[in-house]
Amino acid sequence: MSERKNFWDKNAGRYDRFMRKDRAAYDEMYELIRPEVKAKTVLELATGTGLIAKNIVNAAAHIEATDASPEMIAEAKRDNRSAKLHFSVRDMFRLPYADKSFDVVIVSNALHIIPQPEKALAEIRRVLKNDGVLIAPTFTHGNSTLRGRLKLFFMKLVGFPLNSRWSSADYLAFLRQNGWTVRKSAVLKASFPLTYAECVKPAV
Structure with a gap:
């Protein structure tokens, strides 16, 4: 985890500026998420600076928003004005x-950057209620254009930790292979194709 944390800690202060280019896709994503969290207890993993949590908290009953990076969580806490939203540093592989x-449970743009994402899905399954929903939007770099591939090349040069380069179809297949039923999906136009996936917890 330390290598990833170092990258995200180092870039926490500029993360929101970096994400502004994808504001339209994120606005579309918030509209998809809000009805699913209405009056619900929500856990967000890899919240970063809390962009998603802060934009959906008014719909939810309560949100626990977590990240492995202390610097990201410090940024997230800076302008948190909701008593329903709590930020903390957590390891998504060993949740308390x-x-x-x-x-x-929401895990956005994280499964592609971690090793062994299937282990994260197993931990998500554990903390999710039997009738619960996993919302897992993820950049799917396997769908990238030539320009996108060049951009990704330079991102990796500066240390961006990409572990899974899925296409949208490959990513949805990965979720299904791990037992999740994908009940809704969409590909949102962003700097890289953003595959929105909404899943039902696997039956025990």
């Missing part, structure tokens, strides 16, 4: 929450 604690 009880089994079946949350109605919804």
Whole structure:
């Protein structure tokens, strides 16, 4: 985890500026997420600076928003004005929450940057209620244009940790292979194709 944390800690202060180019895609994503979290208890993993959590918290009952990077969480806390939103530093592979604690788990743009994402999905399954929903939007770099591939090349040069270069179809297949039922998906236009996936918890 330390290598990833160092990259994200180092870039926490400029993360929001970097993400502005994808504001339209994120606005579309918020509209998809809000109805699914209405009056629900939500866990967000890899929240970064809290962009998603802050934009959907008014719809939710409560959000626990977590990230492995202390610097990202420090940025997130800086302008948090909601009593329903709590930020903390957590390791998504070893969460401190009880089994079946949350109605919804959100993990956005993270599964492609971590090793062994199937282990993260197993931990998500543990803390999610039996009728719970996983919302897992992810940049799918395998769908990139030539310009996108060049951009990704330079991102990797500066240390961006890309572990899975899925196409949209490959990513949805990966979720299904790990037992999740994908009940809704869409590809949003962003700097890289952003595959929105909404999943039902696998039956035990």
